[in-house]
Amino acid sequence: MASPDGKHCRSQTNGEAKPPDSKKQKITELITDDEIMSEFSHHDASVARINNGSFGACPQSVISAQQRWQLRFLRQPDSFYFNDLKPGILESREAIRSLISADDVSEVSIVDNATTAAAIVLQQMTWAFAEGRFEKGDVAVMLHYAYGAVKKSMEAYVTRAGGRVFEVQLPFPVSSNEEIITEFKLALERGKVKGQRIRLAVIDHVTSMPSVVIPVKELVKICREEGVDQVFVDAAHGIGCVDVDVKEIGADFYTSNLHKWFFCPPSAAFLYCRKSAKFSDLHHPVVSHEYGNGLAIESAWIGTRDYSSQLVVPSAVEFVNRFKGGIEGIKKRNHEVVVRMGEMLAESWGTSLGCPPDMCSSMIMVGLPSCLRITCERDTLKLRAHLRECYRVEVPIYYRSPKEGEIDPITGYARISHQVYNKLEDYERFRDAINKLVSDKFTCPSLSA
Numbered sequence: 184m185a186s187p188d189g190k191h192c193r194s195q196t197n198g199e200a201k202p203p204d205s206k207k208q209k210i211t212e213l214i215t216d217d218e219i220m221s222e223f224s225h226h227d228a229s230v231a232r233i234n235n236g237s238f239g240a241c242p243q244s245v246i247s248a249q250q251r252w253q254l255r256f257l258r259q260p261d262s263f264y265f266n267d268l269k270p271g272i273l274e275s276r277e278a279i280r281s282l283i284s285a286d287d288v289s290e291v292s293i294v295d296n297a298t299t300a301a302a303i304v305l306q307q308m309t310w311a312f313a314e315g316r317f318e319k320g321d322v323a324v325m326l327h328y329a330y331g332a333v334k335k336s337m338e339a340y341v342t343r344a345g346g347r348v349f350e351v352q353l354p355f356p357v358s359s360n361e362e363i364i365t366e367f368k369l370a371l372e373r374g375k376v377k378g379q380r381i382r383l384a385v386i387d388h389v390t391s392m393p394s395v396v397i398p399v400k401e402l403v404k405i406c407r408e409e410g411v412d413q414v415f416v417d418a419a420h421g422i423g424c425v426d427v428d429v430k431e432i433g434a435d436f437y438t439s440n441l442h443k444w445f446f447c448p449p450s451a452a453f454l455y456c457r458k459s460a461k462f463s464d465l466h467h468p469v470v471s472h473e474y475g476n477g478l479a480i481e482s483a484w485i486g487t488r489d490y491s492s493q494l495v496v497p498s499a500v501e502f503v504n505r506f507k508g509g510i511e512g513i514k515k516r517n518h519e520v521v522v523r524m525g526e527m528l529a530e531s532w533g534t535s536l537g538c539p540p541d542m543c544s545s546m547i548m549v550g551l552p553s554c555l556r557i558t559c560e561r562d563t564l565k566l567r568a569h570l571r572e573c574y575r576v577e578v579p580i581y582y583r584s585p586k587e588g589e590i591d592p593i594t595g596y597a598r599i600s601h602q603v604y605n606k607l608e609d610y611e612r613f614r615d616a617i618n619k620l621v622s623d624k625f626t627c628p629s630l631s632a
């Protein structure tokens with residue numbers, strides 16, 4: 184572990200101090216509406232920000248905690264490195280372990296984001312092909328609605344190494360978990376047709392676009408029954424958005440961002456890796472001095488950089504515990520309100536939701552009026568920019584290609600989010616913007632690229 188500046192001469196801190204259980208709410212006094220406003224007063228007040236799903240949000244108290252960590256480093260880097268960093272990261276990992284009900288803190292690593300976590304899981308596939316443990320043509324399965332960056336990662340680490348990637352086609356709009364389960368089973372059967380092994384299934388917990396909650400527990404169980412080697416749940420939107428009990432879910436790997444729905448600053452995510460014989464073959468893609476010391480330790484030092492976003496997890500826990508019911512309460516209320524807002528918008532526009540309320544989380548897909556003529560993905564980006572620039576509404580839009588013979592199909596869906604800082608007026612602004620576009624006979628093709 185020698186390094187030129189002597190930074191790595193010290194042995195690992197194993198952190199005997201046990202932080203409190205992050206799941207248990209230690210209520211002092213519940214946060215007031217004014218305090219919520221003040222926590223998010225750095226948000227541009229002129230913008231209806233109904234897209235928490237893309238980048239999350241970070242309250243002022245957590246930003247302040249982050250700045251304190253940053254200053255600690257800048258004030259006395261040597262002391263920070265030797266005395267503060269490892270125990271601080273361990274405390275964050277312990278807080279996450281408790282939140283997700285993992286058995287052991289060694290199963291929890293903190294990484295930058297879900298994209299990095301996917302790279303960690305997928306690069307072990309490349310080595311398995313290269314070292315002859317997998318045969319050419321062995322299969323990995325993922326959802327058709329897997330996140331674009333994760334699909335690229337599959338291309339880079341699996342297809343290029345000799346694997347075949349099968350996509351599970353999913354219907355949208357979707358009306359039941361059964362539809363998803365049926366398609367998933369079909370894809371596994373197709374994957375095994377030539378007698379190849381299915382080495383990995385990548386399953387989203389909450390798909391990004393269109394956004395739907397996937398019945399992960401059921402799909403993981405099917406994978407086990409069908410002999411799939413490993414299961415990776417990409418829950419970039421997991422913690423704070425859906426129930427996360429990693430033992431109940433039963434996957435080998437589970438990642439969630441902390442900067443999306445858990446109020447951490449960008450960027451921080453965890454990767455849970457269930458203890459197994461294969462555990463030691465997981466490595467951070469950025470190799471540094473800690474290579475070989477276990478993923479969690481490797482990930483806690485990937486060179487000199489700002490680690491403050493990973494150190495503020497306990498501050499984010501403190502923040503959520505100021506709300507009634509803690510993170511569980513926030514999640515429940517977000518879900519209830521986003522469903523109400525989605526129904527209000529769909530009713531006003533004469534459209535429908537992309538899935539039943541129990542298949543959505545703190546985000547929901549709302550059909551846009553077909554007269555807007557959303558005809559391709561480029562149209563969705565143009566409309567998104569138009570809404571942002573002319574109406575001060577931030578919302579992502581999904582293009583759905585119509586089925587043959589469909590009459591007056593909904594081809595565009597807005598993905599609305601709800602988070603604690605949102606107000607009814609945010610959704611009313613969006614409602615009125617779309618109604619104005621409709622009454623002006625606006626169409627997407629009329630916008631220049």
Ligand SMILES: Cc1ncc(COP(=O)(O)O)c(C=O)c1O
Pocket residue numbers: 236237296297298299329330332333387389390391417418419420440
């Ligand atoms: C399902 C899914 N996976 C992965 C990601 C990537 O997250 P990040 O950009 O934080 O790495 C996202 C981002 O929205 C996502 O929705």
